[in-house]
Amino acid sequence: MTPALPIDDILPGLLDALRGHGRAVLQAPPGAGKTTRVPLALLDAGLTGGRIVMLEPRRLAARAAAERMAQTLGEAAGQTVGYRMRGAAKVSAATRIEVVTEGILTRMLQSDPELSGVGAVIFDEFHERSLNADLGLALCLEVAAALRDDLILLAMSATLDAAPVAGLMQAPLITSEGRGHPVETRWLDHPLPPGTRREGALADLVVRAETETRETGGGMLVFLPGAGEIRRVQALVSGRLPANCVVRPLYGALPFAEQQKALAPASARDRRIVLATSIAETSLTIPDIRVVVDGGQARRARFDPGSGMSRLVTERVTRAEATQRAGRAGRVAAGVCYRLWARGEDGALAAFPPAEIEAVDLTGLALDLAQWGAEAEALPFLTPPPDAALAQARDLLHLLGALDRRGRITGHGRTLAALPLHPRLAHMLSVAGSQAAPLAALLGDRDPLARSAPADLSLRLEALADLRRYSERRPHPADAGAVSRIRSEANRLKQATKAAAPERTDASFSPGAMAALAYPDRIGQRRRGEAPRFVLSGGKGAVLDDADPLAGTPLLVAADLDGDRREARIRLAATITEGELRDLYADRIGWRETCAWSKRDRRVVARRQENLGAVVLQDRVWKQAPAEAVARAMCDGVRDLGLRLSGDAARLAARVELLRATGAELPDFSEPGLLATLEDWLAPHLDCIRDAAGWKGFDPLPALRAALGWDRMQELDRKVPAHFTTPLGRRVPIDYTPEGPEIALRLQELFGVTTHPASAGEPLKITLLSPAQRPVQVTRDLPGFWAGSYADVRKDMRARYPRHPWPEDPTRADPTLRAKRR
Missing domain, CATH: 3.40.50.300 (P-loop containing nucleotide triphosphate hydrolases)
Structure with a gap:
């Protein structure tokens, strides 16, 4: 019954x-x-x-x-x-x-x-x-x-x-309210200290839970984020549990027979401890579980549209996940849930995990939508797909030939949709045929080699082809179960490929060439320098471990990266030759002229390059680069080096800004305004300037005057004069500072001046200089100076400079720059 x-x-x-x-x-x-x-x-x-x-x-x-x-x-x-x-x-x-x-x-x-x-x-x-x-x-x-x-x-x-x-x-x-039995929750007394090895702490908690619930009996279910953590915790509890405790792993990639062992009821004398991923949270029935130990972490896929890469990230569980996990302890009787966090940390948990559509690669979804013939916004999605990730997916499908320029599915796209794979791998299979099935199966599964193994995909293919021979020749162990699973998947893909994409070619493809079909945006070219850093054809950066055997290869294809936004680390890759690239992508390789400012060389660099995306196959000097292109690039150089106006150019800019502040219609001569419009006012005057040294000797004053034009220069000279004309007829530049206009000149040159000079409606700040051009007084009231402190200045200056005139009444004296005759 x-x-x-x-x-x-x-x-x-x-x-x-x-x-x-x-x-x-x-x-x-x-x-x-x-x-x-x-x-x-x-x-x-x-x-x-x-x-x-x-x-x-x-x-x-x-x-x-x-x-x-x-x-x-x-x-x-x-x-x-x-x-x-x-x-x-x-x-x-x-x-x-x-x-x-x-x-x-x-x-x-x-x-x-x-x-x-x-x-x-x-x-x-x-x-x-x-x-x-x-x-x-x-x-x-x-x-x-x-x-x-x-x-x-x-x-x-x-x-x-x-x-x-x-x-x-x-x-x-x-x-349905359900009829779960009560579950007692036991938290840590304090949060784990920073730097604690979570797997060691979780192994300790498993041992504690087994000891405290030994009399209660029943099985134990331990939640971990992934297979690697499961294996490590299994090793850490080995020898620390009673002999009747049977530890079973449970995760998706485990062989079916091993999964069945974890799901089968334990014998009457044994106590089963199942170490599982989130696969055991809900729909699976694991008999006689009375104790749950929750490690508090879950592994999720995250896609970054900016880098076009997905990565698995380990995150804290949400409250919904923690509740579901705890509930597994109360299905058959009252149970206990141990949590690897303190009670006070519950409040920091998110309510629910994100929907996959918000966080994963949407290339397959974009292909499905194109095949269905509908835009995403026309379908009743509970959560609409993010625009940026969907656009990135469509760009990739266009690159693979699955979508045409209007975003409609092509015949090739329908072939890809018929293959049970990510469109990248389906494209590889459809072009290279069934010879690519082992690589497709490998790339669709987890890495069968140990984490310390080199990145070379050829090693993995070698293990798939002959595991025994591989094990005899190579020091990096291969997981026999994973190899067997990948082989089975490869055989299935061979059959699927023959049905969906009949063989089109007898050509033989290297692993690198096949990988390049799947990852046309991840063809990597080694940068100059000792470090194994690569620029990918899609424009992103990537890096290999220094000791990896592929570190010196000039060209490779990065099949798996960690998704780092700045510079992704390459985990799986295959070498490829330039000839293979030319055979595969002859229609996408072309010549491009570039004229750009080089921050490293501090000069304009003009090149003619043969490119596949960001990969440069040939690079030559572009000797006939147009002057306009050089000038535009030099404008970027000026932004890098800094505008740094000085002398008459700086004074002109300050005068323009002063007049513009009164409402006059003049161009923006502030530094940000000038930098933003370099191509308009500066580029026509740069002529042959193309490096930092040339810019250092360049005078921008004529370019600034030309930007104003004759009429506005006349208005500027009238309202905000550039110079003060002394009684001797000498023109002294006026500096327009935030504190007002100011000049500096010899005191004797102002003899006879009884009205304080002004400019642009403001009194000039005058720095009066000694015959040796040293400041002796600053004044905005020249008549007041003559009548007041001049007497003290005269007394001091006559002793220092006896050959220069120091009249008792400077207002009646003639201005002069001459010394007395001997």
């Missing part, structure tokens, strides 16, 4: 909602039984005569759900209930319920938009917000509105954030 589950209580209401509306959103906590009960309930109720397709985010969960439902019916998977996923399927003509991974639904819709023979589509674990689930729901909603008003749609979520989904679907929200 099938045991009762919490979901059973709401099944009648759910079926009524589906009968009345044709769609619904089911909210039920982990362990309620929605994954296995709901599809069977729809089948038993006869709501549809067609097949029921249920989407699962993960392969392991899809297979496990199908096998559990088949077991409920007393059948084997592949009869009434079956499954389909990449590389594996168990279905038959009798199959009424198909559990599929999410990419399968997209392919079904693209090949048959009416979903012929399908009566209902269920989106399980929709709260995980995978990219394919978001796309699948958007397409199904459009199909239901335009072609299939009888299509039943059901989204099932394990979190409390289901209301927005119900609003998008315009569907009733059905909630």
Whole structure:
């Protein structure tokens, strides 16, 4: 007899909602039984005569759900209930319920938009917000509105954030409260100190949890971010647990037989400890779990449109994820959840993880949208795809030949869409044929070699070809399980390639040439210098470890990078020759003239270059560079070196700014204004100036005067004079400073002047100089000076400069610059 589950209580209401509306959103906590009960309930109720397709985010969960439902019916998977996923399927003509991974639904819709023979589509674990689930729901909603008003749609979520989904679907929200047992949460007393090795701290917490819950019994589920952390924690707890504790890893890339060991019930005398990734958070059933140890981290893909690269990042769990993980301890009885953080740190956790559509590479989505013939904004997405990431994806598809200039899918694009791969790898397969299948399978999986292995892809291909021989010759161990899995995928891809993209060529491609087909924007050219730094054809920078054997290669293709925005680190690469590049991309290689300022050389550099993107294949001096191009480049040099006006040029700019401040219509002669318009006023006067030395000797005054023109210069000279004319007729430059206009001249030259000079409506600040040109007085009141402190100055100056005139009454004396005759 099938045991009762919490979901059973709401099944009648759910079926009524589906009968009345044709769609619904089911909210039920982990362990309620929605994954296995709901599809069977729809089948038993006869709501549809067609097949029921249920989407699962993960392969392991899809297979496990199908096998559990088949077991409920007393059948084997592949009869009434079956499954389909990449590389594996168990279905038959009798199959009424198909559990599929999410990419399968997209392919079904693209090949048959009416979903012929399908009566209902269920989106399980929709709260995980995978990219394919978001796309699948958007397409199904459009199909239901335009072609299939009888299509039943059901989204099932394990979190409390289901209301927005119900609003998008315009569907009733059905909630199952569940009947989970109480779970006691135990936090750390204090946050982990900075620098603590989390894996060591987590291993200690596992040992503590096992000790404290030994009498309670039951299995233990430990959450870690990835397979590497699982292996390291497994090693750290080895020998520290009782003999009856059986430690099992569980992650997506683990061989199926090993996954089954983690999911199978433990013997009566053993205590099972499962070290798992987030794969175990919701849909998987792991029997008899009573204790959860949460490491507090999750691994997510993040895409940076600026670099065009994705990377896996390890982040703190969200509150929703932590709640789901804790709930796994209370499915069968009261349980305990240990958390590797202090209680006070809970408040800093985000509420929910981001939707994949906000954070991952959208190239596959862009191709799907082009094949569907719709713009993203025309489809009912719960979260619209970010514009920048979508634009980056479309640029790549255009580079691969999958989209035309108008953004429409090409015949080649349809070939790529038919291959079950990222469009990069599909393009590689379609051009190079099945010989590229091993490399495509390798690049689509995790690295089978140890983390310390060199970046060379050829080593990985060598291990795939003959693992035993590789192990005898190479010091870097290969994971036999990963090698076996990649080989199986390569065989599958060979068959898929023959069906979707028949062989077009008998040419043989090197690993580097094949990689260049997949990554035309990541062809790297080594920069000058000792460090193995590369410029990629897409314009970004990349770097290899100094000790890597590929560090000296002039050209390579970077197949995997860490996504660093400044300079990405190359993790996987293959060498390529210039000849291979020319064979592959002859239509994209061309000559380009460049005339630019070099900050390093401090001069204008004019070159003729043969380029593939940012990769320079040939580089020559451009001797006939036009003077206009040199002048424009030199303007950038001036911005680099600095304008640094001085003397008459600086005084002219200050006069213009003073008059402009009164409302006069004059060009902006402030330093920022002049720098912004160099090409207009300076470039025509640079002539042969093309380096820092030439700029240092250049006088910008004629260029500034020309920018003003004759009429405005006349107005400027009239309202803001450039000079003060002394009684002797000598013209002294006026400096217009923020404190006002000022001049400096010999005291004797102002003898006889009884009115203080002014300029631009302000009294001049006069610095009176001694015969030796040293300041003796500063005044803005010359008559007051004559009548006051001049007497003291005269007394001092007569002793120092007896050969110069120092009359008692300077107002009656003649101005002079001469000394007395002996």
